Amino acid sequence: MTADGLEARLRxxxxxxxxxxxxxxxxxxNGELDRRQVRAWALNRYYYQAMIPIKDASLMARLEDPEWRREWRTRLVDHDGEAPGEGGIERWLKLTDGLGFERELVQSTRAILPGTRFAVEAYVHFVRDRSLLEAIASSLTELFSPKVIGTRVSGMLEHYDFISEETLAYFRPRLTQAPRDAERALSYVREHARRADQQQAVMAALEFKCDVLWTMLDALHHAYIDGHVPPGAWDGESGLVAGATP
Amino acid sequence: MTADGLEARLRxxxxxxxxxxxxxxxxxxNGELDRRQVRAWALNRYYYQAMIPIKDASLMARLEDPEWRREWRTRLVDHDGEAPGEGGIERWLKLTDGLGFERELVQSTRAILPGTRFAVEAYVHFVRDRSLLEAIASSLTELFSPKVIGTRVSGMLEHYDFISEETLAYFRPRLTQAPRDAERALSYVREHARRADQQQAVMAALEFKCDVLWTMLDALHHAYIDGHVPPGAWDGESGLVAGATP
Structure with a gap:
């Protein structure tokens, strides 16, 4: 495949x-969730946000070119900020604040679904253990995120009276950060995935990452829409389901 | 806590x-699944069976006492057998054979749910990355497996005409193997988890492992009972859901 052919296949x-x-x-x-379900989403997705800089640091640790490390470092700046109270993780906590969670509960991650934890950890392990090319390719879901972020923000603001511009502060910078990051990762992949086996590995890495995001939503759907919250997870009200660590 | 107190808490x-x-x-x-759902269970659970000796080998690699390695090695013998065509993995394939799957599809694991894959990998990583005490403690779910195996075998034989004693050959040896293995692991844990932090870690390891098994069934439930099969997984008939790797 040519680089264009590969890019078309990835899209x-x-x-x-x-x-x-x-x-x-x-x-x-579409505004079809209740407040409890939106809270569950924000609580669980926090773990993903919190682990992103960890996977990015482990990826950077394998980039031998200072130029590439400098470029990749902007991802850490975006998530961790330049000072306390800044950055994407902090902005995600504004969302969980706005939804009425104590920060201690959110940051401990003890109330999240095991399905969330396993999916996010799978991503961290993938980036750490696979080739650098596959690790970079697994970030390519950001090619598709601006569309979903735009729809999500406008839909949530329109439909939920417990959501405000301020609580959704996380998403606005992502509209410019994600395309910039995705373009860089895509140009790396286009340049380095020349052989058929490399191109296969790149496609599998993107499929894997799509599976991670999909499985996180499957776990939320099963627990908080279908009503099967597993032992130990947030019960949707003020505590954890029986069987939790005391 | 005394060793007896810890054991009571683990139970x-x-x-x-x-x-x-x-x-x-x-x-x-209870015989409430259809053949398709039983097939999905056997197909997905194969991945767990196949990875068990890998987690046991990584655990053995950290056992410094030959006596303990020899004892732990019986687990590998149980799963891998002494010769081709023997052992627990092979007996699990008798089940998937009996349910009409091609061995190539099963052994490739390409049709399993991402939720299954992430949960099983979380277990493998846990055993590899945590302390030896936690790794051994995470095997303690076997304390509880004989009961579920007995009920499962008799229930499946009674209710499903597509299940026979022969296809369930995996489970009979487990009725004696699992209690033997569990007793050894329990005696290790009783002896080595003396401090409060060690006892906490042991309890958390058992909870983690319960989460692994629970999450595997949640994924099956969501996909094949509630009807939300994710992209790329077995469609319940003869192929994979759209979006699969070509």
Missing amino acids: EIGEQRYHHRHPFQLMLQ | EIGEQRYHHRHPFQLMLQ
Whole structure:
């Protein structure tokens, strides 16, 4: 495949498997969730946000070119900020604040679904253990995120009176950060995935990452829409389901 | 806590969080699943079976006492057998054979749910990355497995005409193997978890492992009972859901 052919195939994978098609995502943006379900989403997704700089640091640790490390470092700045109270993780906590969670509960991650934890950890391990090319390719879901973020923000603001511009502060910078990051990662992949086996590995990495995001929403859907909250997780009210660590 | 106190607490965790309480497990043993759902269970659970010797080998690699390695090695013999065509993995394939799957599809694991993959990998990583005490403690779910195996075998034989004694050959040896293994692991834990922090870590390890088994059944439940099969996974008939790797 040419670089253009590979890029077209990657965009096709995103079209088919990115979570913009997931029922939970559609319900979220269409205002079909109740406050409890939106809270569950924000609580669980915090763990993903909190682990992103960890996977980016482990990726940077394998970039031998200072130029590339400098570029990749902007991702850490975006998430961790330049000072306390700044950055994407902090902005995500504004969302969980606005939804009435104590920060201690959110930051401990003890109330999240095991399905969330396993999916996010799978991503961290993938980036740490696979080739640098696959690690970079697994970030390519950001090619597709601006569309879902735009729809999500406008849909949530329109439909939920417990959501405000301020609580959604996380998403606005992402509209410019994600495309910039995605373009860099895509140009790396286009340049370095020349052989057929490399191109196969890149496509599999993107599919894997789509699976991570999809599985996180499956876990939320099963627990908080279908009503099967597992032992130990947030019960949807003020505590944890029986069987929790005391 | 005394060793007896710790053991009592571990048995309590099992009572509350082991998957004998999971709705999918109850439906399986009560004959409430259709053939497609039983097939999905066998196909996905194969990945767990196949990875067990890998986690046991990584655990053995950290046992410094030959006596302990020799004892732990019986687990590998149980799963891998002494010769081709023997062992627990092979017996699990008799089940998937009996349910009409091609071995190539099963052994490739390409049709399993991402939720299954992430949960099983979380277990493998846990055993590899945590302390030896935690790794051994995470195997203690076997304290509770004989009960569920007995009920499962008798229930499946009674209710499903597509299941025979022969296809369930995996489970009979487990009725004696699992208690033997569990007793050894329990005696290790009783002896080595003396400090409060060690006892906490042991309880958390058992909870983690209960979460792994529970999450595997949640994924099956969501996909094949509630009808939300994710992109790329087995469609319940003869192929994979759209979005699969070509």
